[in-house]
Amino acid sequence: MGLVSELRRRNVLRMVVLYLVAAWLIMQVVEVMMSVVGLPAWAGRTVFVLLAVGFPIALIFSWFYEITPEGISLEKDVDPQESITRVTGRRLDFIVISLLCAAVILFAYDKWWIGPPPEKSIAVLAFENMSDDPEQEYFSDGISEELLNLLAQIPELRVISRSSSFSFKGKDIALPTVAKQLNVAHVLEGSVRKMGNRVRITAQLIEASSDSHLWSQTYDRELDDIFAVQDEIAAAISEALKMKLALVAGEAVQPTAIRAANTDAYDAYLRGRELIYLRGRQNLQEAVRHLERSLRLDEMFAPAHAQLAIATLLYKAPTWEEAKRKAIRHLDRAQELEPDLAEAHAGQALLTLSSDPQSAIEHARKALASNPNYGDAMLWMYLPLANLGRYEEAFATLKQVLVTDPLSVAGRINYAFWLGAIGRFEEAHEMADQLLVQRPASAYIAHAETSFIWEGKIAEGLSWALRSQAAETRHYTAGFLVGVLIIIGEYEEARRVDVDLAYVVDVFEGRFEEAIQATQRNMQLNPENERAIAVAANVLYDAGRIHEALPLFERLRDFVPEGRPINHLVEMDISGSRMTMRLALALRQAGDEDTAQAVVQLVKQDHAASSRVGRNQFQPRKEAMIAAFENDADAVIVALKSAIQLGLRNPQFFDDIIFEDLWDEPRFVALRGELDAILIDEHDKVLQLICFNNPTPDNWQPLPQTCEGVEEQRRL
Numbered sequence: 001m002g003l004v005s006e007l008r009r010r011n012v013l014r015m016v017v018l019y020l021v022a023a024w025l026i027m028q029v030v031e032v033m034m035s036v037v038g039l040p041a042w043a044g045r046t047v048f049v050l051l052a053v054g055f056p057i058a059l060i061f062s063w064f065y066e067i068t069p070e071g072i073s074l075e076k077d078v079d080p081q082e083s084i085t086r087v088t089g090r091r092l093d094f095i096v097i098s099l100l101c102a103a104v105i106l107f108a109y110d111k112w113w114i115g116p117p118p119e120k121s122i123a124v125l126a127f128e129n130m131s132d133d134p135e136q137e138y139f140s141d142g143i144s145e146e147l148l149n150l151l152a153q154i155p156e157l158r159v160i161s162r163s164s165s166f167s168f169k170g171k172d173i174a175l176p177t178v179a180k181q182l183n184v185a186h187v188l189e190g191s192v193r194k195m196g197n198r199v200r201i202t203a204q205l206i207e208a209s210s211d212s213h214l215w216s217q218t219y220d221r222e223l224d225d226i227f228a229v230q231d232e233i234a235a236a237i238s239e240a241l242k243m244k245l246a247l248v249a250g251e252a253v254q255p256t257a258i259r260a261a262n263t264d265a266y267d268a269y270l271r272g273r274e275l276i277y278l279r280g281r282q283n284l285q286e287a288v289r290h291l292e293r294s295l296r297l298d299e300m301f302a303p304a305h306a307q308l309a310i311a312t313l314l315y316k317a318p319t320w321e322e323a324k325r326k327a328i329r330h331l332d333r334a335q336e337l338e339p340d341l342a343e344a345h346a347g348q349a350l351l352t353l354s355s356d357p358q359s360a361i362e363h364a365r366k367a368l369a370s371n372p373n374y375g376d377a378m379l380w381m382y383l384p385l386a387n388l389g390r391y392e393e394a395f396a397t398l399k400q401v402l403v404t405d406p407l408s409v410a411g412r413i414n415y416a417f418w419l420g421a422i423g424r425f426e427e428a429h430e431m432a433d434q435l436l437v438q439r440p441a442s443a444y445i446a447h448a449e450t451s452f453i454w455e456g457k458i459a460e461g462l463s464w465a466l467r468s469q470a471a472e473t474r475h476y477t478a479g480f481l482v483g484v485l486i487i488i489g490e491y492e493e494a495r496r497v498d499v500d501l502a503y504v505v506d507v508f509e510g511r512f513e514e515a516i517q518a519t520q521r522n523m524q525l526n527p528e529n530e531r532a533i534a535v536a537a538n539v540l541y542d543a544g545r546i547h548e549a550l551p552l553f554e555r556l557r558d559f560v561p562e563g564r565p566i567n568h569l570v571e572m573d574i575s576g577s578r579m580t581m582r583l584a585l586a587l588r589q590a591g592d593e594d595t596a597q598a599v600v601q602l603v604k605q606d607h608a609a610s611s612r613v614g615r616n617q618f619q620p621r622k623e624a625m626i627a628a629f630e631n632d633a634d635a636v637i638v639a640l641k642s643a644i645q646l647g648l649r650n651p652q653f654f655d656d657i658i659f660e661d662l663w664d665e666p667r668f669v670a671l672r673g674e675l676d677a678i679l680i681d682e683h684d685k686v687l688q689l690i691c692f693n694n695p696t697p698d699n700w701q702p703l704p705q706t707c708e709g710v711e712e713q714r715r716l
Helices: 003-009 013-038 039-064 085-112 132-149 161-167 173-183 221-243 264-279 281-297 302-315 320-337 344-351 356-372 375-387 392-405 411-421 425-438 440-454 458-467 471-487 491-497 499-509 512-525 528-543 546-559 577-589 593-611 619-627 633-646 651-655 657-662 666-692 711-716
Strands: 065-068 071-074 121-124 186-195 198-207 210-220
Touching: 013 039, 013 593, 085 161, 121 161, 121 173, 132 161, 132 186, 132 264, 161 173, 161 264, 161 425, 173 186, 198 221, 210 221, 221 320, 264 281, 264 302, 281 302, 302 320, 302 344, 320 344, 320 499, 356 375, 375 392, 375 411, 392 411, 392 593, 411 425, 411 440, 425 440, 425 619, 440 458, 458 471, 458 666, 471 491, 471 499, 471 666, 491 499, 499 512, 512 528, 528 546, 528 577, 577 593, 577 619, 577 657, 593 619, 619 633, 619 657, 633 657, 633 666, 651 657, 651 666, 666 711
Parallel strands: 121 186
Antiparallel strands: 065 071, 186 198, 198 210
């Protein structure tokens, strides 16, 4: 009897299927539980390890043992005439089918059914500004946000973050609808009327399902004592929530509202903080001005120091280095005044995102310990987690952002990118569609990235990108347009778009001397800028001057944590493997084989980690480069074919020197031809788009000669 037949008889193959289906189902349940009850990230890893260890044990058991009417016996002790392996096999088939049905139900639940909101959940809407002066709206927003932050201190209560709660401001939407979109059971709304030196604040707690008031109160106070008013309201609301929601939160919420020495300093702080939330260069510049005024009025105001640092880092002016120096000074002062201040730790996380990702994670966690629904702190933790190769934790953190802050623009943008990166294209486009209402320019970019970067649909991606013409996205759109035009071979059009990216066109056209001169000049002007170094290194490598590129690639290792590949400073690769493999080849050619092998090992480790999250075109691209480095031609061909199927559209990738020994190999040549055929088709689609269907003709148009003959071709 053959091995395969024996495996079937002993139900080993059925056990393989049963175990894998059951293991997948268990991991999905664990993932759901991590999101719902907040299990730590190590819980998922522990379950995965236990399942991996159990797999060979289950196979060994099914080979050596058999289930009989008398119980479990060694297979060799069972008389063949009395064996019931066929009956056991049918039972295993039934169990597998049942588990597959459960898997389908779980998938449908995770994708389409949100479920009822937790009873102990609340959204604090932006309090309405009832003052005669509309410019006092920042003040009413500040009051409601302080209440939101205070309520977030109650461990049992899920509180929606500010950006989602405030997104309904000024919109005539019924409260049950608001609650449904935010997936909460209760809503706190109110109003603020500021009259001279007095303020009237009204707050109402509403049960969403019945749209009925559970509690309401009005406060009339002197404005000089606004901080005491905030404390009083928070204490009253916490007591009301304890009674209405059966919270076991102990004493009333302890007052932690932000306090300044005087109301003018507090006013300036609120104005600055509101502008930070709005983002955009002009808003950030104004935020810096207001926060500096706040500190002139009260130098001991720690939150103003922290928010000024955050605004400065986001603004990045006049230069990034100067912005960092200024931010460090204010963050140090904020932590000196209030060591546990959430904003100070969040600012430290933002400061160290790239330079020290482990420190960024630690500071983000400290910020969240003080303010559990601090959406920016979650985002500034997810990025360094990904930077360290902890992709599963990063993805879980990003999903948590959307639980706490379901309408977060930044959260949705990042989540759409990740969905594309793990091959869930339809969901990525759905997330981009949801962004259209909030920020169309960002939604178009999310669509463009999914179509072009992950799906390999060049013309479709460009169509989306051209629609994004907001001031803050024009530079991105220009870069996108250049990338599309050079990939399809329209080099002259690409040169017209952005003079700063002319070196990219030069590389594609083989004009390496011009590209080297441009990138070397830029590196001399920015000697400590990692992107400038990376661009210069890649251009030297593409020109075949690998020995000159080597010291630059090695310098890039100073910018990443020990044991990590070079970060993705140029290409859209979540692990930056291409530059790291180029470093390995340069080391080999320099005679340092041991270090080259160690560098390749880093790529392999990172590849294993990223593959557990999902698969995209960059995974087989890594596999192709590793296989070429190890002289495995068959593996290179398999990987490149997979990369093309998953969306590889950059013909320059085939010109990488690491594949030099395969350039004349028939299978390699055939794959290049396959990609060329795809690019010819995409070239025609792009010309049809820009010549006849350009969604923004007033912003950019191709040269007349580019469209010559295209119309006739279209009619054929």
